[in-house]
Amino acid sequence: MWTLCYNRACQKEVISLFTYLNIVQIIVSLFLIIAVLIQSKGEGFSGTFSSESSVFRTRRGVEKTLFQLTLILGVVFIVVSVASVLVEKAISAP
Numbered sequence: 001m002w003t004l005c006y007n008r009a010c011q012k013e014v015i016s017l018f019t020y021l022n023i024v025q026i027i028v029s030l031f032l033i034i035a036v037l038i039q040s041k042g043e044g045f046s047g048t049f050s051s052e053s054s055v056f057r058t059r060r061g062v063e064k065t066l067f068q069l070t071l072i073l074g075v076v077f078i079v080v081s082v083a084s085v086l087v088e089k090a091i092s093a094p
Helices: 008-040 060-094
Strands: none
Touching: 008 060
């Protein structure tokens, strides 16, 4: 297993980085939840399980932008999560 640093000053910086990554992860997850809820607001609860509206339509305008923002936020969330795990492993390594 690899370690990021060996001295105390460097370990404090890594712990600080770990804290910042956790804060960023919380903020990104809140924005991701809001983006998903805004997208599903138009469908309602009954539209979630019924397949009556099988008409395909393209996303335009704000709906397309919101969809792309949701994809970007999802990717950022995954990248921050993986980085957080790697930093945590570097902290806990002997």
